[in-house]
Amino acid sequence: MKSYIISTIAVSAFSVLVATQNTTYQRGLSDHFIKFLDINKNYYPYNFNRTYYFGGSFGGKENDSTPINRVPVVFVHGAGDRIYGDDPSNNGFRYTIEYFLDHGYTKSELYGSMWAFADLPPKQYNLVSDTEYIIAIRRFIEAVLDYTGAPQVDVISHSMGVPLSRAAIKGGVYPMQNIGDIQMKPINVKIRTFIGIAGLNHGVYYCQFSFIRYLFLGCNDKNGFYPGNIVNGKVVNQSEFVHNLNEDKTKEADNAYALISLHDYQIFFNGEYMSGFPTMDAGFVFTNPNYTHLGLRDLTADFQYKLLNTNSSDDASLSEQVDLMVTKIYSNSQHDTVSEQRSLLLQ
Ligand SMILES: *[C@@H]1O[C@H](CO)[C@@H](O)[C@H](O)[C@H]1NC(C)=O
Ligand SMILES: *[C@@H]1O[C@H](CO)[C@@H](O)[C@H](O)[C@H]1NC(C)=O
Ligand SMILES: *[C@@H]1O[C@H](CO)[C@@H](O)[C@H](O)[C@H]1NC(C)=O
Ligand SMILES: *[C@@H]1O[C@H](CO)[C@@H](O)[C@H](O)[C@H]1NC(C)=O
Ligand SMILES: *[C@@H]1O[C@H](CO)[C@@H](O)[C@H](O)[C@H]1NC(C)=O
Ligand SMILES: *[C@@H]1O[C@H](CO)[C@@H](O)[C@H](O)[C@H]1NC(C)=O
Numbered sequence: 001m002k003s004y005i006i007s008t009i010a011v012s013a014f015s016v017l018v019a020t021q022n023t024t025y026q027r028g029l030s031d032h033f034i035k036f037l038d039i040n041k042n043y044y045p046y047n048f049n050r051t052y053y054f055g056g057s058f059g060g061k062e063n064d065s066t067p068i069n070r071v072p073v074v075f076v077h078g079a080g081d082r083i084y085g086d087d088p089s090n091n092g093f094r095y096t097i098e099y100f101l102d103h104g105y106t107k108s109e110l111y112g113s114m115w116a117f118a119d120l121p122p123k124q125y126n127l128v129s130d131t132e133y134i135i136a137i138r139r140f141i142e143a144v145l146d147y148t149g150a151p152q153v154d155v156i157s158h159s160m161g162v163p164l165s166r167a168a169i170k171g172g173v174y175p176m177q178n179i180g181d182i183q184m185k186p187i188n189v190k191i192r193t194f195i196g197i198a199g200l201n202h203g204v205y206y207c208q209f210s211f212i213r214y215l216f217l218g219c220n221d222k223n224g225f226y227p228g229n230i231v232n233g234k235v236v237n238q239s240e241f242v243h244n245l246n247e248d249k250t251k252e253a254d255n256a257y258a259l260i261s262l263h264d265y266q267i268f269f270n271g272e273y274m275s276g277f278p279t280m281d282a283g284f285v286f287t288n289p290n291y292t293h294l295g296l297r298d299l300t301a302d303f304q305y306k307l308l309n310t311n312s313s314d315d316a317s318l319s320e321q322v323d324l325m326v327t328k329i330y331s332n333s334q335h336d337t338v339s340e341q342r343s344l345l346l347q
Pocket of ligand 3: 062063064065066067
């Protein structure tokens with residue numbers, strides 16, 4: 001049994017590097033936030049500082065009077081990634097964090113903590129959508145709400161972090177090895193805007209191939225990302241986790257958006273955008289070939305900023321983006337436009 005949550009990693013291998021960073025971009029949690037987490041028994045066991053990894057965490061005030069003027073943002077990275085790394089294999093939300101810091105946000109308004117280990121090969125074979133990850137994400141969002149005193153936070157997530165954070169927000173019943181079922185209430189009223197970038201919301205397409213399916217635990221059809229099979233136009237045998245998540249109509253936030261790319265490694269499954277999700281208000285499709293699975297996250301920092309900081313019911317302000325080809329494709333009440341858009345875009 002993995003016990004990631006209760007493990008305590010005290011190694012500070014990167015403290016020298018951290019000390020020499022430009023303080024504007026200093027990684028890790030602030031001492032003030034760490035102190036808050038440590039004196040609070042409910043958060044200490046989660047080891048949210050993630051000191052063992054360079055850029056494993058970010059956020060926090062300097063002192064009690066540090067102002068928080070914006071709605072705090074919580075970042076949830078994808079599989080094997082970090083919050084604020086320093087090379088393409090672990091950049092996490094590096095570009096978004098730096099863009100936001102350069103545009104008026106402060107470290108007291110931007111938060112993230114790794115929900116797993118940086119599962120690079122061969123550890124990726126062991127990555128499953130464990131309930132522990134969902135709980136770690138949930139507890140971190142709660143810690144940020146608690147610490148900042150903000151009535152709501154925004155959540156920006158990527159890849160596997162999208163379904164995991166949707167689960168953390170929606171709540172529900174999740175099995176925990178050796179403990180039994182864990183029931184969590186929804187906290188969606190505490191989330192103002194949810195952005196899911198290149199999310200694995202309908203599973204992982206490649207898990208259909210048996211040599212991959214049985215190699216990666218993460219492809220399993222209980223708590224993993226098995227996408228199911230298409231039989232007579234219907235998806236059957238989809239992973240229970242993915243299925244239940246999409247059946248749960250609790251909307252993730254007041255505003256829920258998906259960023260979707262036509263140059264992601266997976267795009268459609270049974271006529272649905274795999275990065276879309278049923279409760280979203282809108283999905284924005286990007287057609288520029290530079291917007292790959294990672295590029296979509298890294299090159300849309302300004303778009304993410306706009307989604308959080310402009311009145312997003314004003315579509316014009318979002319589509320006036322010149323270098324990004326953005327199309328509002330469908331709302332959950334207009335599923336039928338998907339196929340039209342699809343044939344249009346693929347021509
Ligand atoms: C840190 O980086 C920011 C952004 O590049 C820059 O504006 C600032 O002057 C730098 N601060 C120091 C102390 O180097
Ligand atoms: C928290 O993490 C930061 C950055 O890795 C590090 O500088 C700091 O020493 C850590 N603090 C604790 C208490 O682990
Ligand atoms: C508290 O932190 C703010 C920056 O967030 C700083 O301007 C202020 O000087 C600090 N106050 C004290 C008493 O250290
Ligand atoms: C669905 O799963 C059941 C039970 O494992 C299996 O018998 C059936 O062949 C599967 N159907 C498809 C289309 O994969
Ligand atoms: C993709 O990125 C490269 C490098 O930044 C740039 O030269 C090129 O114009 C971009 N392509 C498109 C279609 O935007
Ligand atoms: C956003 O725009 C809508 C429609 O124009 C309006 O009803 C709403 O009050 C605006 N919200 C804010 C926060 O300005």
